[in-house]
Amino acid sequence: MPSNRGAKSLPETSAESGKVRAADAIYQVLRHDIAFGRLMPRQRLVESDLCERFGTSNHNIRQAFELLDRVGLIERKANRGVEVKALSADELKDLYDMRVILQAEGARRIDLSRSAEIVAKLTEINDAYEKALDEGRFEAAAEANDAFHMTTFDYCLNAELAKLQRSYWLRASAIISRALSDSSLSHGSRRDHREIIAAIRDGSVDRLAEVAVAHIRPAVDVYRRLYGLF
Template sequence: MKPANDTQTGEHDELSIARALEEDIIFGRLAPGTRLTEDTLLARFAVTRHFARQALVELEAMGIVVRERNRGATVRSLTPRQVQEIYAVRELLQRQAALWIPLPAPDGLIEELNAIHAEHGQHIEAGFLRGVHEANDRFHLTLFGACGNDHLVQSIELYMRLSLPVRANSMANKDGLRIAHEHHRLMIEMLKGRDNWVLAQLCVDHLQPSKARYLNRVT
């Protein structure tokens, strides 16, 4: 399949190249383990070698590309053990953040999450995967941002990025996306109550379907 979002010479910098490659990785057009050479990027985007190299640095910082001496860059792939370890940390972080959210949550937070939730659902039904991905991440970072600990939220965001190969595996599953969307609705409802433990457990349970699908595929 031809990668999406290519434009003509002179219209790219390292950030736009990184964004195009990020989209190809997230939506499965570049499979885990695929090599990304500077020469390939030069041919595709018609930019200088500096921009191609910096785009790979940006992708490495995002956690979706691995660069190794004498081997170049490859799309990050995860072993079953790595998936289990990353998700164990995600569960700890997200459970703790949910436990620290003051309940019942302010009306402003509920309204903001409802707006993101509506956008997320529209993108699912339209099949606009970039929109689904971005609305999903925005929903979770807004939700967990209410815990009041910026360092915890930054750690959650880091592990969201590290798990992108796992999460990408679920993007083509519309039924799975609808289930995730329903989980989001339930999270909003729980924010109106007072039981942080139930909210925290849902936030952990919400992680399991994409992890299970990925592990079933690679084991």
């Protein structure tokens, strides 16, 4: 039987109400469960168990599965149903290679004519990120980290590139967030965020691209070590 720890009732809501849909809320909870290792690679996700956990319908669970599938966090297997995606060493390498390309190219296409606006937003988000880390609230830190990077994507001058950046960021959720609870790595992340902000403030495109690429390597190394992907 699944644990009911953290179980919650998710009301049916609609876009018109301005509230988060139940399926979207379930997706976010499961995304964090995967990202923080509460749901492990190859672990089955059983509809009936999740309906009980969230107090909701199969319809909402299936919609949440569709969202998780869309960003590559689960996979559907014959005779086993839905499982948390387990990356192979080659898949991890390919995903990292794509993120390097997207980080570098995205950094070069940030709209630096709006640098003051970008810096103000990133600084506010990063303050919340660092506060959450200091207090050991790692899920809040993950949300702030998402917001920090999604904000940089918002200012990319190439809309198609920004769309790819967002997609690959979500696909890498399980890699990115596992490193946040490691104090040595979180210190590096704080430093990188500050350097990203400084590079944008200074209009240093080459430095911004360099830091943006270096920033993603430690989390990949943690994931590789955790799951023996060498």
